[in-house]
Amino acid sequence: MHDHAPDTRPATLHARIRADVEARILSGEWKPGDRLPTETELMARYGCSRMTVNKAMASLAATGLISRNRRAGTVVSRPRMHAAVLTIPDIRANIEARGARYGYRPLLDEMRPPCCVHLGAEGHHLGQSRFIRSVHLADGSPVLIEDRHIFLDAVSDAAAADFHNQPPGPWLVAHVPWTEAEHRIAAIAADALTARTLEVGVGAPCLLVERRTWRGDETLTIARQVFRGDAFDLTARFGPKQGLS
Amino acid sequence: MHDHAPDTRPATLHARIRADVEARILSGEWKPGDRLPTETELMARYGCSRMTVNKAMASLAATGLISRNRRAGTVVSRPRMHAAVLTIPDIRANIEARGARYGYRPLLDEMRPPCCVHLGAEGHHLGQSRFIRSVHLADGSPVLIEDRHIFLDAVSDAAAADFHNQPPGPWLVAHVPWTEAEHRIAAIAADALTARTLEVGVGAPCLLVERRTWRGDETLTIARQVFRGDAFDLTARFGPKQGLS
DNA sequence: TAGTGGTCTAGACCACAGC
DNA sequence: CTGTGGTCTAGACCACTAG
Numbered sequence: 119m120h121d122h123a124p125d126t127r128p129a130t131l132h133a134r135i136r137a138d139v140e141a142r143i144l145s146g147e148w149k150p151g152d153r154l155p156t157e158t159e160l161m162a163r164y165g166c167s168r169m170t171v172n173k174a175m176a177s178l179a180a181t182g183l184i185s186r187n188r189r190a191g192t193v194v195s196r197p198r199m200h201a202a203v204l205t206i207p208d209i210r211a212n213i214e215a216r217g218a219r220y221g222y223r224p225l226l227d228e229m230r231p232p233c234c235v236h237l238g239a240e241g242h243h244l245g246q247s248r249f250i251r252s253v254h255l256a257d258g259s260p261v262l263i264e265d266r267h268i269f270l271d272a273v274s275d276a277a278a279a280d281f282h283n284q285p286p287g288p289w290l291v292a293h294v295p296w297t298e299a300e301h302r303i304a305a306i307a308a309d310a311l312t313a314r315t316l317e318v319g320v321g322a323p324c325l326l327v328e329r330r331t332w333r334g335d336e337t338l339t340i341a342r343q344v345f346r347g348d349a350f351d352l353t354a355r356f357g358p359k360q361g362l363s
Numbered sequence: 364m365h366d367h368a369p370d371t372r373p374a375t376l377h378a379r380i381r382a383d384v385e386a387r388i389l390s391g392e393w394k395p396g397d398r399l400p401t402e403t404e405l406m407a408r409y410g411c412s413r414m415t416v417n418k419a420m421a422s423l424a425a426t427g428l429i430s431r432n433r434r435a436g437t438v439v440s441r442p443r444m445h446a447a448v449l450t451i452p453d454i455r456a457n458i459e460a461r462g463a464r465y466g467y468r469p470l471l472d473e474m475r476p477p478c479c480v481h482l483g484a485e486g487h488h489l490g491q492s493r494f495i496r497s498v499h500l501a502d503g504s505p506v507l508i509e510d511r512h513i514f515l516d517a518v519s520d521a522a523a524a525d526f527h528n529q530p531p532g533p534w535l536v537a538h539v540p541w542t543e544a545e546h547r548i549a550a551i552a553a554d555a556l557t558a559r560t561l562e563v564g565v566g567a568p569c570l571l572v573e574r575r576t577w578r579g580d581e582t583l584t585i586a587r588q589v590f591r592g593d594a595f596d597l598t599a600r601f602g603p604k605q606g607l608s
Numbered sequence: 609t610a611g612t613g614g615t616c617t618a619g620a621c622c623a624c625a626g627c
Numbered sequence: 628c629t630g631t632g633g634t635c636t637a638g639a640c641c642a643c644t645a646g
Contacts, residue, residue, distance in 0.1 A: 130634065144542050144579065156612065167636045169414075172614080180425075189612045189644040196537060305550035305570035305592030323568035323592065325550035334389065347550030347568065375615065402632065412617045417633080434625040434631045 135164050135174035143183060143194050154184065154192040209287065209343075212350075213256045221255030222285050225315075230267065244337055245271035250286050253315060260316050261349045265342040272336040287341070290331075294338055302328040305347065316346050323347035380409050380419035388428060388439050399429065399437040454532065454588075457595075458501045466500030467530050470560075475512070489582055490516035495531050498560060505561050506594050510587045517581040532586070535576075539583055547573040550592070561591050568592035 139160075142148045155163065160171045175192060178184045185195045213220045232245045247267040254262040266286050268276040273294055281289070304326045313320040325345040331338045387393045400408065405416045420437060423429045430440045458465045477490045492512040499507040511531050513521040518539055526534070549571045558565040570590040576583045 132634080144540070146540070146578075150540055158612090167638090169616095169637090170635060173634090175613090186613060187644080188614075188642065189610085189646090191612060196540075300598070302596055302598045303548060303570070304596035305568040305590070307568045307592070321566065321568075323550040323552045323566075325548070325570075326596075345550070347552070351547055351549030351571075353545070353547045377615080401630085403630095412619090413632095414618090414635095415616060418615090420632090431632060432625075433623065433633075434627090434629085436631060 131164070131166055132170050132173040132177070135160070135166075135171060136177050139174065139178060140183060148194050150194045150196045152194050154194065156191060209254050209262060209285075213254070213261065216256070218256035219258070221258060222252060222283070223255065224250060224252045224281055226251035227281060245269055248276055250281050252281075252285060254285070256349065259349070261346050263312060263315050263344045267340045269337055269339065272333060272338045286339075290339055294333070296331045296333050296338055298332040300330045302326070303352075306344070308344075312344055316344070318346060318348075325350060325352075327352075376409070376411055377415045377418040377422070380405070380411075380416060381422050384419065384423060385428060393439050395439045395441040397439050399439065401436060454499050454507060454530075458499070458506065461501065463501035464503070466503060467497060467528070468500065469495060469497045469526055471496035472526060490514055493521055495526050497526075497530060499530070501594065504594070506591050508557060508560050508589045512585045514582055514584065517578060517583045531584075535584055539578070541576045541578050541583055543577040545575045547571070548597075551589070553589075557589055561589070563591060563593070570595060570597070572597075 139148075139154070148154060154160075154175075157168050157171045157175065160175075161168045164171065175184065175186065179186050179192075182195055184192055186192045210220045210222075227248070227250050230247045230249045232247075244267075247269045250264075250266045250268070252264050252266075253260045254264065264285070264287075268286060268290070270277050273290070275293060276286075276290075279286075279289055279293075306324050306326045307321045308316060308318055308324050310320055312318075312324065313322060316322075316324070318324075324347050327341075327343040327345070329339075329341045329343070331340075384393075384399070393399065399405075399420075402413050402416045402420065405420075406413050409416065420429065420431065424431050424437075427440055429437050431437045455465045455467075472493070472495050475492045475494045477492075489512075492514045495509075495511045495513070497509050497511075498505045499509065509530070509532075513531060513535070515522050518535070520538060521531075521535075524531075524534055524538075551569050551571045553561060553563055553565055553567045553569050555565055557563075557569065558567060561567075561569070563569075569592050572586075572588045572590070574584075574586045574588070576585075
């Protein structure tokens with residue numbers, strides 16, 4: 119009766135404790151605001167040392183399911199829906215997941231002198247960059263136009279990379295470690311150039327994704343991606359439990 | 364030379380070990396693929412027990428910065444840019460963060476019989492729901508139109524909740540624990556009704572966010588939010604290091 | 609002030625994968 | 628086989644805070 123699922127119960131003790139407590143919370147047996155048993159009580163209940171209980175509870179606290187305070191004890195958190203998580207998929211994987219053939223066509227590839235790049239309203243002082251404008255296609259139809267700057271001060275290897283047959287995105291993922299990124303997602307109307315490139319009417323709705331990536335204080339790359347609104351969307355499914363890994 | 368930051372070094376030992384190792388990786392001293400010292404070596408280096416080292420390293424492994432294997436040891440991971448994270452902000456907080464006055468106006472509030480709700484192409488069998496259509500305003504101008512279903516089988520309290528002055532979103536966040544959610548983000552053209560409500564032209568680009576939330580197998584709520592494309596965007600900044608909490 | 613979680617130790621055994 | 632991380636223990640002291 120309890121093996122409809124492939125019995126995915128964790129083998130380790132602290133993981134089982136964690137799963138047990140988690141299940142009681144998610145089932146509603148322990149509701150937000152309720153106080154949980156103390157570590158000493160759980161230690162007796164599961165017949166293990168306090169360190170093991172602590173590991174389980176610390177893990178639950180790290181994902182935000184419970185909140186722990188000295189003296190006050192452990193209570194079930196109220197879930198925070200706004201702090202949701204969305205994975206932004208790889209373009210190629212996304213297109214192929216829809217059963218379409220992926221295509222890539224570079225339009226422009228040039229060096230840009232050290233100067234300002236407009237991102238939002240601000241101008242940013244940045245070094246010399248390699249600029250690649252490219253189109254990504256699904257079954258031969260343009261779906262995405264991507265403008266990408268790669269800053270050579272931070273990513274010197276990019277000067278020699280070949281982006282004729284390979285988009286810069288995957289190359290960067292494979293070669294460059296990063297520490298921080300910023301995204302902006304918006305709906306915009308296609309201007310004349312975008313409309314011509316994406317083969318839509320001027321003013322057609324497009325999904326804009328701007329991504330800027332740093333390592334430390336150094337900007338590595340800025341990407342501006344404009345998707346055909348009628349051909350692309352971002353989807354993500356997630357739970358509050360899993361970490362980032 | 365190293366205290367330009369307000370010396371935010373963690374007080375606990377395992378956190379300091381973690382921060383130290385993390386800094387070496389992010390600075391490039393230890394590059395992706397490099398093998399890190401063993402736990403025994405680190406134990407000697409930091410003059411502490413192996414459990415403490417393990418706690419630090421396990422934490423780094425949980426966030427994906429390093430990868431650990433028995434016998435093979437610990438190596439620095441290659442960062443995976445596609446598995447990025449985006450926090451979806453609260454509407455009210457977002458509007459107020461822009462310095463605008465937030466407003467809320469319910470347009471429709473009715474019970475819907477148990478039946479199908481269209482989400483994407485599929486029809487889903489769902490129980491009786493409370494349906495609320497509302498408009499959210501920034502400085503009196505409509506910015507978002509929201510259609511929300513709350514399924515009473517799963518959220519019985521919602522039948523009695525007052526949504527005249529309070530949007531359903533925050534109410535749900537405060538009252539209902541959830542386990543899973545799915546988002547879809549797209550750019551669409553405003554239809555006649557949307558255009559009239561948002562005070563834009565027909566065909567104007569709008570940002571669509573559809574969100575569906577479960578607890579276990581039960582659907583709790585479905586929200587369809589249409590933002591004025593020229594007045595709203597989603598932004599998020601993040602690093603690969605922090606967890607979800 | 610008393611009880612709680614937070615941290616740390618010095619050991620131990622185990623499972624796994626490369627040699 | 629051997630070395631690695633993974634786990635667990637039985638204890639200890641500390642820091643914080645609610646009563």
